[in-house]
Amino acid sequence: AQSVTQLGSHVSVSEGALVLLRCNYSSSVPPYLFWYVQYPNQGLQLLLKYTTGATLVKGINGFEAEFKKSETSFHLTKPSAHMSDAAEYFCAVSPSGSARQLTFGSGTQLTVLP
Amino acid sequence: SQTIHQWPATLVQPVGSPLSLECTVEGTSNPNLYWYRQAAGRGLQLLFYSVGIGQISSEVPQNLSASRPQDRQFILSSKKLLLSDSGFYLCAWSPGGYNEQFFGPGTRLTVL
Numbered sequence: 765a766q767s768v769t770q771l772g773s774h775v776s777v778s779e780g781a782l783v784l785l786r787c788n789y790s791s792s793v794p795p796y797l798f799w800y801v802q803y804p805n806q807g808l809q810l811l812l813k814y815t816t817g818a819t820l821v822k823g824i825n826g827f828e829a830e831f832k833k834s835e836t837s838f839h840l841t842k843p844s845a846h847m848s849d850a851a852e853y854f855c856a857v858s859p860s861g862s863a864r865q866l867t868f869g870s871g872t873q874l875t876v877l878p
Numbered sequence: 879s880q881t882i883h884q885w886p887a888t889l890v891q892p893v894g895s896p897l898s899l900e901c902t903v904e905g906t907s908n909p910n911l912y913w914y915r916q917a918a919g920r921g922l923q924l925l926f927y928s929v930g931i932g933q934i935s936s937e938v939p940q941n942l943s944a945s946r947p948q949d950r951q952f953i954l955s956s957k958k959l960l961l962s963d964s965g966f967y968l969c970a971w972s973p974g975g976y977n978e979q980f981f982g983p984g985t986r987l988t989v990l
Contacts, residue, residue, distance in 0.1 A: 807981035863972035
């Protein structure tokens with residue numbers, strides 16, 4: 765079985781500051797890892813994914829995440845926050861990419877302060 | 879390109895009334911389809927998934943059911959809604975069993 769823990773249900777940053785959203789996972793097999801973003805009253809949009817290969821993954825809207833196997837982490841970062849980044853972010857893991865076994869974290873609400 | 883539609887976008891229903899939410903996918907064939915519920919302040923709960931027409935797997939016991947009458951159509955139903963059925967319902971698809979999921983815009987259901 766796999767699980768995802770997102771540390772911090774709410775994160776606030778100032779506009780222009782670094783965004784860091786934390787995600788730790790557990791998986792008994794090589795994981796595929798995902799970050800999704802959800803704007804109010806909308807569906808989830810895929811930001812980026814890690815499958816195999818390069819551990820630093822770049823996604824849309826200037827976000828990136830690094831897979832660290834030794835730390836079982838997949839933290840999401842963005843160098844400079846924009847007001848439009850305010851949303852809820854979900855980390856997810858699937859065992860070897862099995863879509864039907866995709867497990868989501870509980871989400872982190874990002875607030876960007878002017 | 880592929881698109882996924884859900885309707886209605888919002889729905890307000892009295893307790894005990896029936897429910898039918900529809901999801902359709904365009905631009906792909908034989909997708910895996912999923913229904914999730916997102917309750918206020920909580921994460922995503924997988925309700926059903928389907929790997930083909932007429933093939934439904936239920937993840938949690940509840941008064942909801944799902945059907946897949948066509949390859950790219952997925953329907954979520956209930957005969958009698960409960961207050962606890964309120965939430966944001968999301969449909970998703972994946973290109974087969976080993977890939978990321980892509981989500982629809984969701985349906986906001988309020989049961990009064």
